[in-house]
Amino acid sequence: MVRKTDFLVIGSGIAGLSFALKAAEKGRVCLISKVVLDESNTKYAQGGIASVMYHPDSFGKHIKDTINAGHGFCNEEVVRMVVSEAPERIRELINMGVKFDRDDNGRYDLAREGGHTERRILHHKDNTGEVIEETLADKVRSHPGIEIFENHFAVEIITQHHLGEKVTRARRDIRCFGAYVLDTDTREVSTFLSKITVVATGGIGNLYQTTTNPVIATGDGIAMVFRAKGLIENMEFIQFHPTSLYNPGERPSFLITEALRGFGAVLRNSEGEEFMIRYDRRGSLAPRDIVARAIDTEMKLRGDDYVYLDCTHLDPVELTEEFPNITRKCRSLQIDITRDLIPVVPAAHYLCGGIKVDMNGETTINNLYAIGEVSSTGLHGANRLASNSLLEAVVYAHRASVNSAGKLDKITIKTGIPEWNIEGTSHLEELVLITQSYKEVQMILSNYVGIVRSDLRLARALKRLQIIYEETEKLYKKSVLSRRLCELRNLINIGYLVIRMAQERHESLGLHYTLDYPERERSEF
Numbered sequence: 001m002v003r004k005t006d007f008l009v010i011g012s013g014i015a016g017l018s019f020a021l022k023a024a025e026k027g028r029v030c031l032i033s034k035v036v037l038d039e040s041n042t043k044y045a046q047g048g049i050a051s052v053m054y055h056p057d058s059f060g061k062h063i064k065d066t067i068n069a070g071h072g073f074c075n076e077e078v079v080r081m082v083v084s085e086a087p088e089r090i091r092e093l094i095n096m097g098v099k100f101d102r103d104d105n106g107r108y109d110l111a112r113e114g115g116h117t118e119r120r121i122l123h124h125k126d127n128t129g130e131v132i133e134e135t136l137a138d139k140v141r142s143h144p145g146i147e148i149f150e151n152h153f154a155v156e157i158i159t160q161h162h163l164g165e166k167v168t169r170a171r172r173d174i175r176c177f178g179a180y181v182l183d184t185d186t187r188e189v190s191t192f193l194s195k196i197t198v199v200a201t202g203g204i205g206n207l208y209q210t211t212t213n214p215v216i217a218t219g220d221g222i223a224m225v226f227r228a229k230g231l232i233e234n235m236e237f238i239q240f241h242p243t244s245l246y247n248p249g250e251r252p253s254f255l256i257t258e259a260l261r262g263f264g265a266v267l268r269n270s271e272g273e274e275f276m277i278r279y280d281r282r283g284s285l286a287p288r289d290i291v292a293r294a295i296d297t298e299m300k301l302r303g304d305d306y307v308y309l310d311c312t313h314l315d316p317v318e319l320t321e322e323f324p325n326i327t328r329k330c331r332s333l334q335i336d337i338t339r340d341l342i343p344v345v346p347a348a349h350y351l352c353g354g355i356k357v358d359m360n361g362e363t364t365i366n367n368l369y370a371i372g373e374v375s376s377t378g379l380h381g382a383n384r385l386a387s388n389s390l391l392e393a394v395v396y397a398h399r400a401s402v403n404s405a406g407k408l409d410k411i412t413i414k415t416g417i418p419e420w421n422i423e424g425t426s427h428l429e430e431l432v433l434i435t436q437s438y439k440e441v442q443m444i445l446s447n448y449v450g451i452v453r454s455d456l457r458l459a460r461a462l463k464r465l466q467i468i469y470e471e472t473e474k475l476y477k478k479s480v481l482s483r484r485l486c487e488l489r490n491l492i493n494i495g496y497l498v499i500r501m502a503q504e505r506h507e508s509l510g511l512h513y514t515l516d517y518p519e520r521e522r523s524e525f
């Protein structure tokens with residue numbers, strides 16, 4: 001089947017939904033989502049969304065904190081733009097119905113997280129993402145200009161390659177004409193032709209065995225754009241959240257928000273020592289890369305599987321009121337957070353790099369935009385400042401919608417695109433061929449390309465991944481498409497990009513720490 005639309009939006013987290021709502025004022029929108037509309041990383045966000053709200057905070061301080069957390073590797077122009085546009089985007093969320101918590105005086109109750117020198121995180125209890133996702137999803141569902149396709153999986157971006165032309169990464173005239181999309185219920189592949197295509201497919205957490213990300217986060221958008229010869233960058237900067245709840249076997253790992261440390265909780269090792277003071281003067285509230293690495297070191301030194309987060313000195317009433325979901329979750333595991341220490345462990349959480357975009361979210365492929373976690377805007381540098389990603393998503397959704405709407409009249413829908421070719425394929429009989437390889441990829445990345453890396457570990461990882469790559473490509477060519485097979489293939493592509501970019505960085509910088517180059521190459525910023 002062939003469908004035609006002005007805007008094709010792939011992904012329904014905060015980025016895709018925000019874009020769709022704005023674009024629908026200018027043209028017809030098809031919004032596709034690989035499972036149900038509201039399943040996304042966005043839904044699990046706890047801490048909140050950063051924005052300067054009141055004196056004594058200032059744009060200058062938010063900019064400085066972002067650049068400090070990013071180890072000076074951020075694009076300063078982008079940081080300035082995102083920080084200064086934040087209050088307007090926050091007002092839009094509030095006007096749409098997102099209820100951020102307020103204090104007794106009616107002012108927004110701003111939280112603090114690692115790396116922030118002021119309180120500037122707007123939040124709703126400890127389930128901010130769920131509230132944002134629900135509000136936006138409700139608006140999208142009731143918008144007559146948006147057609148929703150749930151259980152639809154984008155497989156490939158369509159370019160001149162599908163018209164038989166040779167497309168190389170060096171070309172600057174690659175154009176996107178839409179995407180091939182798999183209906184995961186019927187297993188049929190449709191051709192979605194669009195004037196503008198927006199990739200908003202989120203992160204890559206499932207590249208690792210332990211992650212805070214739900215199962216949808218398999219790097220599909222980045223893998224598709226890489227294969228379509230778009231530019232991808234900074235994939236070595238993978239953020240491990242320092243404090244996911246230690247509960248072996250649970251996937252995704254339950255997050256214990258950094259806002260809890262902002263509220264006064266401290267990290268302790270198995271000897272009860274508040275060890276972070278030895279690593280950074282900011283203690284438990286140092287930026288994430290520093291805290292995660294310190295926890296990793298403590299666990300390795302002591303042979304422990306986790307460290308502890310201690311809230312027992314905090315006011316129990318305020319604590320449980322501010323963090324009701326964490327309280328409930330821990331209680332279900334017989335942990336009373338007002339009296340017991342919470343066992344925590346780092347988990348893959350966020351990708352700072354991704355599809356290279358300009359200040360309007362446009363990729364190096366014409367008429368193709370990337371927004372949200374999938375993109376590399378330059379905001380996060382070598383380590384994202386907490387709660388800057390929901391912000392980045394709404395700022396870039398807005399800018400991409402304005403910029404792309406301006407082009408709509410000049411673009412015509414491409415004709416002559418061939419439909420998906422299923423010749424020579426058959427249904428896969430043994431699913432174990434996929435599930436085992438999926439686990440192996442996660443194991444390789446977790447063991448060799450985690451918080452601490454080395455040349456030897458990276459070389460081993462690449463060699464092992466190569467074997468799985470070859471097996472999977474063979475399987476892909478002869479199989480009827482399935483979501484699991486496509487996700488495996490995408491994760492292998494993502495793993496390759498992470499390893500290769502890590503190998504190319506001969507220094508330790510932010511989230512990329514390697515034993516072979518422990519020093520920074522460039523001078524301090």
Ligand code: FAD
Binds near residue numbers: 032037040041042049
């Ligand atoms: P997502 O919200 O992940 O949405 C991606 C969408 O794309 C999904 O709908 C998915 O189904 C769809 N999709 C993916 N692949 C395909 C495909 N092939 N075809 C069709 N659809 C596809 N950030 C903050 O700023 N503050 C926080 O407090 C915070 N807390 C977090 C807590 C947790 C537990 C996690 C996991 C992340 C947190 N983050 C936080 C990070 C933040 O939530 C994400 O970076 C952000 O929500 C990403 O939004 P997105 O729209 O880019 O992607």
Ligand code: SIN
Binds near residue numbers: 046257388
């Ligand atoms: C958290 O609540 O700790 C997560 C915040 C983020 O990832 O920005």
